[in-house]
Amino acid sequence: MSGSSFGNLFRITTWGESHGMGVGVVIDGCPAGLSLCEDDVQAYLNRRKPGQTRFSTPRKEDDAVVIQSGIFEGHTTGAPISMAVYNKNQRSADYSEIASYYRPGHADYTFDQKYGFRDYRGGGRSSARETVGRVAAGAVAARFLETLGIRLLTYVKSIGPVTADAARFDAAQISQNPFCMPDAAAAKKAEAYLSECMRAHNSSGGIVECIISGVPAGVGEPVFDKLDAQLAKAVFSIGAVKGFEIGDGFEAARAVGLEYNDAFYYDENNTLRKKTNHAGGILGGISDGSAIVLRAAFKPTPSIHAPQETVNKNGENITVQIKGRHDPVIVPRAAVVVESMAALTLADLLLAGMGARMEDVRKRYRPE
């Protein structure tokens, strides 16, 4: 239960440290017969690659993925899919000093308390580089979902105080600005805000939103493994996430039932629909066929160049200035990580639901 695995049926296990040989993931439980190649995975990894804008760490990594198993003649075989990204650009020298003290906002102290010591090179296992494995696996999960007609759209809703205006929502904008915001005007403001942050050697938080469409009604388990509970865990397991919402989220706490309850109706095709979607596509932990809407709040990047107070391991209170190459904001690169975790969660629960009804089990094993 050391927790490097996620999912029960579509299960992934990640490995690797920031400054070790590389990072990777093994997917176990992907159904046989899914068409898949390295380009499918690389496209996802490219969305989280550092060094693409002046607002992310200048550390350059190709992040080229290798699929090492589980594919035969262009399709998954049902066997584990092992994928690795080998590190090219580690510079351990940058990090040697931090062995002696605890960086504020980082996991240095807590790792030492848990394990008795830590791999201090670039944060080791607590580095955001661990998410490479999540994104590689997320790409496979997204392929899986795509064949079922399910699509994910993920973007940055806000950076610090700058929020994308829902009225100006433009999906095409997401790939047009360095912040993955669906609103050009907000992206402009975010640029100004972040430039200011960088001048002050400071950093910013932000909010990622993900919309999942095409999910059939009936996905999710009714008690502890509710679809929303699993999404909450999935997204909260990304370092730096401090808040999570479904649908109206915290706004729901201020609402009254008469306004919040989404009314059902049959449309002209006799298809059951909801007039509103305050619930964000989930009722009683199970998808209701509407779009699933989730949001994650990210804290500001803890690595900042400005001087900070902290302690060293000699029992002294000290002031430190952290060197190295860091992101003034992690949120735009984190969008694809959120999307990956959401895709993995859905893939897992879709498989979990395969045997919910006796009639489906009978059809599978005793077809006429």
Next chain:
Amino acid sequence: MSGSSFGNLFRITTWGESHGMGVGVVIDGCPAGLSLCEDDVQAYLNRRKPGQTRFSTPRKEDDAVVIQSGIFEGHTTGAPISMAVYNKNQRSADYSEIASYYRPGHADYTFDQKYGFRDYRGGGRSSARETVGRVAAGAVAARFLETLGIRLLTYVKSIGPVTADAARFDAAQISQNPFCMPDAAAAKKAEAYLSECMRAHNSSGGIVECIISGVPAGVGEPVFDKLDAQLAKAVFSIGAVKGFEIGDGFEAARAVGLEYNDAFYYDENNTLRKKTNHAGGILGGISDGSAIVLRAAFKPTPSIHAPQETVNKNGENITVQIKGRHDPVIVPRAAVVVESMAALTLADLLLAGMGARMEDVRKRYRPE
């Protein structure tokens, strides 16, 4: 993976429906030698009992727990602890009509989609009555934590638009008002607000906050099973939760690193501390020794007496008025459920961390 179990090492499995024979829970993995009796459990159950104020359902239930196994001479034996609460006051007649249509905001439609049909008596498994098992188990987890010096304090932070003022925080107040609010003035306002809701046959949402003190640093797993991720899942698995936060939560998304990072320092006793606790006691998914602070947003109770639009199973758009006994606000009764889920999460992760260090394993199996 049908999800009626929670936890890996301190694992619970709940069973039972709103209008069946009863509800219960089996705890597997509670260490041997914990002193425990039925009164310990009953005290927790009493905090979620209906019918205690005019703001909760008048449905009366004793909710008397029976411990059926796992205890010998007043102590846990390491064997599963089976606990049950048998229903006394089911009135299935109240619910028979709702078999034909889908209540807005409820899981009727999604259960039908998942399973092909549903136990429509009082919501069956999707009823809040399922949380009886969680609370019984949570009481045992809390006893376990207590022996390790860990305490949980849980209260209602807000009801609809009425929020307890942090400046007037008074723990003693929590048990003095029907809303479990730590601020008498806010409780007064909540009473007025809810009375208005009830007159309009409406319902309200709210926010529960839980503070966990005494958690040693080093608890939680670093990747997918982060302490905050497991808490997020635990709390989000409670029906009606739509948002979850740790520490500053969504506020962190608007913050800058220099203000948000909590500075470490050594106090006069050379104990490592943090000057602030924006992180809410968790860094990199692992407890840092500060208080753990979490919040859950609850949507308004979906069962309201006012007329609502919906559909029936004959393909018709209809208007319904739901009868039965319901809570205009579930939040005060939900506080102990949040506390229970938090206690269960911590108990599980404390056990998971027992073997994190080789030296601890050696001490256990090769003591001098």
Next chain:
Amino acid sequence: MSGSSFGNLFRITTWGESHGMGVGVVIDGCPAGLSLCEDDVQAYLNRRKPGQTRFSTPRKEDDAVVIQSGIFEGHTTGAPISMAVYNKNQRSADYSEIASYYRPGHADYTFDQKYGFRDYRGGGRSSARETVGRVAAGAVAARFLETLGIRLLTYVKSIGPVTADAARFDAAQISQNPFCMPDAAAAKKAEAYLSECMRAHNSSGGIVECIISGVPAGVGEPVFDKLDAQLAKAVFSIGAVKGFEIGDGFEAARAVGLEYNDAFYYDENNTLRKKTNHAGGILGGISDGSAIVLRAAFKPTPSIHAPQETVNKNGENITVQIKGRHDPVIVPRAAVVVESMAALTLADLLLAGMGARMEDVRKRYRPE
């Protein structure tokens, strides 16, 4: 991971001690829509009931099962099925003396070493009474399998040195003699052998064989969760089992490939078959469509009335004579426990295989 649960998707959790309030089981993951009633379960429980012949303990128990949840209008709902058998006939007085010493062949010493103390009433959790929960759950699994055309036939192959002759195999005999042997002549000899054992205050071991027919090819996972590996664990988790075989079992170790390999052929209906079944229906951990054949070796009942050497907790070597009501042979009553564990294993792996192929997942969630 305290191990009171078995299975991943069709998962059971048992609770209860020999001399506590009762014993029970919760099944989570049984598909919705299976027709089920208490009589289905009781029929299985009756097969393991004590006191039915002079060769089993005279301790009388009705072992009447109560289904407490998960059934609605005669069908499973997908919710957990909680079942309990409350104890009627505990006589703790019989067992009080054994608190002070360790019975040879029993788990008294190992429980003390593991937990620091033990519930010494009748063996507590290590009592064979724990298998009541397994059998109740096994009955449900067997119903599930039956609807898929899968049937289990279980009998006693040998008692001590007396073995049923395969050439005289007669399924009808199994319920006609007190030993569940499929060979009347062997049963006769077993009776004589056991009468001798009882006169000497001694006990006997034996072998149970189980044949599972109708299992479609393709069930089981290819690496660690092989069908045979899961069956091995399932059956070996029954107290007193010391050996387990599939197909030719240990005989296979003496064989050569040319004889052992089962030749495939197409029969007159172009159905693929095997000329022989040395493999016992499993190839590479996956069912091949032939009958699955397994055997379990049971050690002699450890509780015997003859004097035995052992130690007490005062550090003394002593001689003891165990009182109480015991089975001179457990094997006939154990047959249904073996069958139950086999049924549970198959049910679980059938559900696990539901999503093995992409095309099945597509059919389930995107039907035309």
Next chain:
Amino acid sequence: MSGSSFGNLFRITTWGESHGMGVGVVIDGCPAGLSLCEDDVQAYLNRRKPGQTRFSTPRKEDDAVVIQSGIFEGHTTGAPISMAVYNKNQRSADYSEIASYYRPGHADYTFDQKYGFRDYRGGGRSSARETVGRVAAGAVAARFLETLGIRLLTYVKSIGPVTADAARFDAAQISQNPFCMPDAAAAKKAEAYLSECMRAHNSSGGIVECIISGVPAGVGEPVFDKLDAQLAKAVFSIGAVKGFEIGDGFEAARAVGLEYNDAFYYDENNTLRKKTNHAGGILGGISDGSAIVLRAAFKPTPSIHAPQETVNKNGENITVQIKGRHDPVIVPRAAVVVESMAALTLADLLLAGMGARMEDVRKRYRPE
């Protein structure tokens, strides 16, 4: 639940196919602070390497392991340990023909039934090459056990009809003959027997025995996760295993209680011991402090050069002669696989038992 993972707390996940890029394993949950280097792992892998004697496949593989993560300055960090062995000597050409038919005794047919198609190169995932990952992980588990004073000794007990004589047991012999037998005379006879098999293009089965000493009393869980049940699953998950025993195994079924029960006594140092060890070191699923003794029966290697009857995918009954490089007997190379699985099982259960007693949990988290 696709089953490429084994263990709960000391958990491994293997990946890779016979003729793909390589094979590997990820270990999650190894405690931090264990000293470990590649040589420790290589030593184990060398014991299963092919091409070392004329009685194993002439296919030459270096099987050089690379540790890719989880080690820092010579010690485990608590992070996942990823290890890989890249294939050097695949010759897929040898195997292309077998795509069209089903080899007797192999998993070709069952994989096709399960997944709809298969990676037919060298058996793909069903190849014994998958065990490379098990052995690499087993080496780490064995290091872990060694630091706790636990040692495993594994050897070949019999090859076909030739059995090592217990009276001539000589541990030093195990590494002196190509069959890993602890009896030089038996090894001589096995050589003659196997030479005959090879001349007839035939193959042989055999039995592996493993003795584990130094296991403290109290390891194992009392119900479904009994130490013997987990060992049974672990060993039975190795391809070709058809039987498994603990202690006297199937002999116990013929025994009587008075002889079979192991008497406890205190020796001259007041240490509790057993006069005999028929139980093989396990009582009630929990270790009793005596040596753990287990045996696994392996079927004859299914790949033989002699002509065999089978079917092809065109619906025809055919005769085939399998080409390629195969082992006439797999048993000597399988010994280290059995040892690895046993080591992994014990490591996992030792960690699972860390929190069995409240006093141990208290000591860990609230030391004075």
